[in-house]
Amino acid sequence: MPNVILEIKNLKKTYPNGVRGLRGVSFQVLRGEFLVIIGLSGSGKSTLLRCINRLTDATNGQIKISIDQTAEKVDVTKFKSPTAIRALRKSIGMIFQQFNLVPRHTVIKNVLMGKLATTTTLKSILGLFSVADRTEALNYLELVGIADKAYLRADHLSGGQQQRVAIARALMQKPQILLADEPVASLDPATSHTVMNYLKKVNHELGITIICNLHDLSIVRQYATRVIALKDGEIVFEGSPLAINEDWFQKIYGIGALEKEIG
Amino acid sequence: MKPYIIRRSLLDGFCFSVICSAFYFYLPEAVLNTEMNFKLQIILFLCELILGALLSSVLYRGRITTLGAKIFQPDFNPGVAEAKNFYRTFWGWQFLVTLLILFIIGIFKTRFSFFELLNIDGLQGAQRLFLGMASPNWQVLPQAISNIIETIFMAFIATTLATPVAFVLSFLAAKNVMKGRMAFIIYLFLRTILNLVRSIEALVWAIIFSVWVGIGPFAGMLALMMHSIASLTKQYSEIVESVNEGPIEGIQSCGANKIQTIWYAIVPQVILPFISFTVYRWDINVRMATIIGLVGGGGIGTMLIKYQGQAMWAEVGTIIFVIAVVVWLMDQASAVLREALK
Numbered sequence: 001m002p003n004v005i006l007e008i009k010n011l012k013k014t015y016p017n018g019v020r021g022l023r024g025v026s027f028q029v030l031r032g033e034f035l036v037i038i039g040l041s042g043s044g045k046s047t048l049l050r051c052i053n054r055l056t057d058a059t060n061g062q063i064k065i066s067i068d069q070t071a072e073k074v075d076v077t078k079f080k081s082p083t084a085i086r087a088l089r090k091s092i093g094m095i096f097q098q099f100n101l102v103p104r105h106t107v108i109k110n111v112l113m114g115k116l117a118t119t120t121t122l123k124s125i126l127g128l129f130s131v132a133d134r135t136e137a138l139n140y141l142e143l144v145g146i147a148d149k150a151y152l153r154a155d156h157l158s159g160g161q162q163q164r165v166a167i168a169r170a171l172m173q174k175p176q177i178l179l180a181d182e183p184v185a186s187l188d189p190a191t192s193h194t195v196m197n198y199l200k201k202v203n204h205e206l207g208i209t210i211i212c213n214l215h216d217l218s219i220v221r222q223y224a225t226r227v228i229a230l231k232d233g234e235i236v237f238e239g240s241p242l243a244i245n246e247d248w249f250q251k252i253y254g255i256g257a258l259e260k261e262i263g
Numbered sequence: 264m265k266p267y268i269i270r271r272s273l274l275d276g277f278c279f280s281v282i283c284s285a286f287y288f289y290l291p292e293a294v295l296n297t298e299m300n301f302k303l304q305i306i307l308f309l310c311e312l313i314l315g316a317l318l319s320s321v322l323y324r325g326r327i328t329t330l331g332a333k334i335f336q337p338d339f340n341p342g343v344a345e346a347k348n349f350y351r352t353f354w355g356w357q358f359l360v361t362l363l364i365l366f367i368i369g370i371f372k373t374r375f376s377f378f379e380l381l382n383i384d385g386l387q388g389a390q391r392l393f394l395g396m397a398s399p400n401w402q403v404l405p406q407a408i409s410n411i412i413e414t415i416f417m418a419f420i421a422t423t424l425a426t427p428v429a430f431v432l433s434f435l436a437a438k439n440v441m442k443g444r445m446a447f448i449i450y451l452f453l454r455t456i457l458n459l460v461r462s463i464e465a466l467v468w469a470i471i472f473s474v475w476v477g478i479g480p481f482a483g484m485l486a487l488m489m490h491s492i493a494s495l496t497k498q499y500s501e502i503v504e505s506v507n508e509g510p511i512e513g514i515q516s517c518g519a520n521k522i523q524t525i526w527y528a529i530v531p532q533v534i535l536p537f538i539s540f541t542v543y544r545w546d547i548n549v550r551m552a553t554i555i556g557l558v559g560g561g562g563i564g565t566m567l568i569k570y571q572g573q574a575m576w577a578e579v580g581t582i583i584f585v586i587a588v589v590v591w592l593m594d595q596a597s598a599v600l601r602e603a604l605k
């Protein structure tokens with residue numbers, strides 16, 4: 001199967017305090033998919049994403065990634081050296097619910113941080129990013145529609161704008177996969193759609209595979225090409241977003257849950 | 264044995280031995296202070312400590328809250344303990360009696376005496392001193408100023424040299440940066456060394472360095488530097504430990520290495536508090552530098568001790584005046600600076 005970009009087998013994560021975040025999760029992701037992961041808070045969505053780029057170390061199981069189309073898939077849970085982990089992270093962008101920008105730096109500097117993996121330590125400390133990098137940063141800011149804010153401090157931007165900066169920063173890495181951990185959970189509905197539309201654009205125009213955790217089912221139906229639902233660290237649903245009917249909904253979110261309340 | 268049981272036993276044992284020592288007052292002074300009896304006293308003290316610890320556990324079994332249980336025992340009898348006023352509790356009386364006996368012993372040990380305080384000869388001496396200070400000899404003013412400038416520079420150089428060292432060390436002494444087995448060992452090692460250095464007072468460092476490099480401002484500066492490195496590292500690393508993890512993960516997810524992560528995610532969050540602590544440290548160092556001069560660390564302190572030794576109170580008055588003005592100015596300036604940096 002040449003177009004499988006990510007293959008997860010029997011992934012388990014037990015935290016040091018004994019909490020079982022993931023209890024054996026297996027699935028595949030095709031290149032170019034917009035995969036959405038849903039589930040109640042605490043169901044293990046963040047844990048799953050963070051295992052993929054090794055912000056968290058899985059306890060058990062395999063995460064096989066084929067970074068470029070030709071290469072063999074490698075199991076990233078086996079990576080030991082910091083260099084290998086950094087190389088992995090370089091090819092996987094990530095955006096977060098709280099945006100995780102550096103508030104005191106300018107927008108463009110935040111975007112340039114996407115190039116840290118390919119900049120030497122000395123140059124990056126002195127802030128010596130190449131002209132090509134700067135042009136690229138401005139181009140990505142253009143892509144997410146906030147090039148005019150490039151020289152403002154990041155914390156002077158609104159939430160939606162900050163998340164777009166975070167997307168631009170991730171794009172600087174030239175990632176194959178973009179992980180999004182509840183990217184719109186702290187944004188209002190209108191802004192949420194703007195940000196989701198930029199993710200869709202990234203998915204369509206740049207062909208970047210997206211794995212996105214979401215809460216709001218109405219958003220899920222509009223953007224996902226496929227949905228996986230987690231419950232207590234296990235997959236309880238896998239399929240088209242349109243297949244999530246009332247029965248499935250109750251299974252995923254618990255008996256008596258109403259769609260409105262979840263959103 | 265659980266740590267809180269050890270702590271409870273130690274505290275109650277100590278209280279018990281203090282209460283026992285009240286009875287020693289009946290013994291003549293000669294018996295208490297002879298060499299042979301010193302060993303006896305130690306043994307007696309240890310016996311009392313153990314007896315007290317045993318008593319503590321007996322009382323605990325009897326559901327009586329001792330002071331040790333009150334402080335260290337997790338959830339001991341919470342409902343009952345809270346309902347009573349403290350003077351109707353066992354631990355309240357245990358505390359009061361222990362404190363009272365310690366206070367009485369302390370009065371004896373410090374040779375507290377109203378007689379000495381109000382002695383006519385002594386009072387006249389103090390009067391001479393105050394009068395001298397009240398009419399300063401302005402002839403030594405130029406010398407005093409040149410010496411306090413030396414003191415200020417001692418503090419300045421000590422702070423300036425200590426800051427970059429503490430900056431680097433602070434990240435190595437921060438738990439949230441030093442994750443991983445090897446890193447944690449370095450962290451523990453560094454913390455231990457720093458605590459040791461910090462527990463040695465700057466005054467003691469000054470004595471060490473004045474033997475090492477000779478009496479003078481250089482020794483004083485080195486002493487202040489040692490102390491500043493240890494103190495600043497501790498303060499800095501506490502700030503580092505309280506940073507927001509979000510930006511760190513943001514930068515890490517870009518594939519940044521450790522140094523890049525520190526530089527881009529942590530440094531921007533800590534730089535202002537760092538500067539604020541540094542300014543405050545300079546302020547503290549100026550004060551300490553005057554004291555350090557007293558033991559041969561150079562600057563205004565050395566001048567002060569010279570005139571004090573010759574009982575030249577008018578000159579001492581001038582020096583104290585200069586110190587007071589400079590310390591006040593530094594204090595104000597550093598407060599204004601730190602306020603502006605918030």
Ligand SMILES: Nc1ncnc2c1ncn2[C@@H]1O[C@H](COP(=O)(O)OP(=O)(O)O)[C@@H](O)[C@H]1O
Nearest residue numbers: 015017019021040041042043044045046047048
């Ligand atoms: N660092 C951690 N230490 C201990 N338990 C954790 C940690 N992070 C998450 N958990 C636990 O793991 C489970 C899954 O959490 P998470 O992956 O954050 O869920 P979600 O993102 O779906 O809300 C929860 O029960 C949570 O309390």
Ligand SMILES: [Mg+2]
Nearest residue numbers: 045046047182
């Ligand atoms: Mg989460």
